[in-house]
Amino acid sequence: MSATASTQRPRLGVTFWLLAVALVALYAILVPILAALYGVSVPVAFLLGAGMCAAPLLALWYPRSSVAVFTVAAFVLPLTVSPDRDPVWPWPWSVPALILFALFVLTLTMQHGWRLGSLALLLGLMGSLAAPLLLPDAASAGAAGADLIVTASIATVAFVVGVLLAGRIRLGAELTREREHAEFERSRRELVEERTRIARELHDVVAHSMSLIQVQASTARFRAPGLPDEAIAEFDSIAATARSSLTEMRRILGVLRTEDHTAELAPQRGIDDIPALVDSTRRAGAPVDLTHEVEGEISAAVQIAVYRIVQESLSNAVRHAPGSSIGVSVTTAGDDVQVVVRNTPVPPSDPGTPGHGLRGMTERATLLGGEIHADRDGDGWTVSARIPRQPAATEVSATASTSTSTTTTTTTTTTEGSA
Secondary structure (H helix, E strand, O other): OOHHHHHHOOOOHHHHHHHHHHHHHHHHHHHHHHHHOOOOOHHHHHHHHHHHHHHHHHOOOOHHHHHHHHHHHHHHHHHHOOOOOOOOOOOOOOHHHHHHHHHHHHHHHHHHOHHHHHHHHHHHHHHHHHHHHHOOOOOOHHHHHHHHHHHHHHHHHHHHHHHHHHHHHHHHHHHHHHHHHHHHHHHHHHHHHHHHHHHHHHHHHHHHHHHHHHHHHHHHHHHOOOOOHHHHHHHHHHHHHHHHHHHHHHHHHHHHOOOOOOOOOOOOOOHHHHHHHHHHHHHOOOOEEEEEEEOOEEOHHHHHHHHHHHHHHHHHHHHHOOOOEEEEEEEEEOOEEEEEEEEEOOOOOOOOOOOOHHHHHHHHHHHOOOEEEEEEEOOEEEEEEEEEOOOOHHHOOOOOOOOEEOOOEEEEEEOOOOO
């Protein structure tokens, strides 16, 4: 059995049983009629009747073989009638044989298309047309011609119906495939979006912490003079391990992260957590000036975006411009929250390795209807962002929580970091 037949068998279960019941009933009618009314010997009636009734079932899996079986039966059967039969009975097609012919053409066309269906129709008619030519005395020319016309008409109608049903079945199969494909694409899109979200949070949280560990370990000998050589070697080992981990994390992010996708924001940190973030950077040895002037109601999604932008900017500053002074400003002006992070100077020998940080910041700002710019500013590097404090509902991700309020705070601190 071919692969096509094996794949179709589950779909043909109901069709097979309905067709089998109809064919058994027709076989039980055809054989007695052939023997009693047409004078066909009983063994021949059983054999040829079995061939005609088996052909529609055979057509489900072996279409060409079924055409051959039915054509031979349709050609031989009219030639086996008794010469002295009653001429009032239709010939060369009896009524049960005519029904079998129409059913065969219908089944073949539905399952295998119009080409095989038209072949079965033409061969069946041509085979039966030979009977009046070979047995001119079996019936009058008018009776045989009328029978052939009726048979051709009914079989042609069955062929047309089969073509229409085949088109409907094919359309249904295509729609099913499209639904399956759409479901597969949806699942894959959800997987990619989840990987992007994981990569973003991994970069925002873990990479920032690893950068601080590396900076703290590298500058420990300068911040704490008099350390023994063993301690200095240990700190150098920690810094090397942190750098290696950052390199490996960048490789993992490259695997997880694919094309740009709409950012998914989950409530984590907000604007009120920025002073603590700055303090952790100062403990790493970086001099940071913070201006934190925020008032009024600010969306939770905006607070998360502002925190991530400041976090990424600080991480880039301590990684690419160690020892430079950093200025952080988070203020509100009208309907916007403005963020400016500037570090100076930038070592000219450090071009900076392109990563996912700027892309992530841009995604977050754009998602909320804001804008962000990052470029050299004289001898330094400046990241500036403007985000509406209450973005439009269509611009906020569905994962952002409801708006929260922040109390009016004004904090201006200046701290000199150690060398």
